[in-house]
Amino acid sequence: MPVPELLAAGAPFLTEPAPPEIIDPPQYSVAWVILAVLCALLITGLILGTLKITRAIEKRIAYRDRPSDVENIKAEFLRAVNDIADRHEAGEIEAREGHHELTGVMRRFVRRTTGHDVTSQDMATLTADPRTRAVGELISALYEPDFAMASDAELRDSVRRAREVIRRWS
Numbered sequence: 001m002p003v004p005e006l007l008a009a010g011a012p013f014l015t016e017p018a019p020p021e022i023i024d025p026p027q028y029s030v031a032w033v034i035l036a037v038l039c040a041l042l043i044t045g046l047i048l049g050t051l052k053i054t055r056a057i058e059k060r061i062a063y064r065d066r067p068s069d070v071e072n073i074k075a076e077f078l079r080a081v082n083d084i085a086d087r088h089e090a091g092e093i094e095a096r097e098g099h100h101e102l103t104g105v106m107r108r109f110v111r112r113t114t115g116h117d118v119t120s121q122d123m124a125t126l127t128a129d130p131r132t133r134a135v136g137e138l139i140s141a142l143y144e145p146d147f148a149m150a151s152d153a154e155l156r157d158s159v160r161r162a163r164e165v166i167r168r169w170s
Helices: 030-065 069-089 095-114 123-128 133-147 155-168
Strands: none
Touching: 069 095, 069 155, 095 133, 095 155, 123 133, 133 155
16 A cells, blocks of 8 residues: 655654643633522522422411311310210219209300300200200200109210210201
8 A cells, every 4th residue: 555645755744743731721701600509599499489388288278177166166065075974984973963964064065156145044945946956955855864863864875965966066
């Protein structure tokens, strides 16, 4: 294979290489630093915005799901009724005294939920009002074991009925 003439004649690109020269590194622009700071601010803003929005949503859900005042009152009076049943089961109170306390609890329940003082209303008035009819019927059923010298009514059944009335209350 013949050698090209340029190579054979000692072309200038085959001469001694130029001495090494120190080249300064390229200088970065301030624009890159500003861009990095803006990106960090943007990411921080997105994270904080997301947290604020999700917390607001969770707060709304929590307030929406919390029990209403009526539900809190129902829970309070269900505990009072359960306390009467527990004390009767433990032998601390008799059935007659339990029925008497249950009547008072139910009257206080109506007063707290409706605002009407029914602590001294008679049965006809309680059963005539549609809002208090269920409590009036329960109290009329509680009067016989409450005031009779002897009764076949079980406190357990009266407590069960009182719980049903409280749970259905609107």
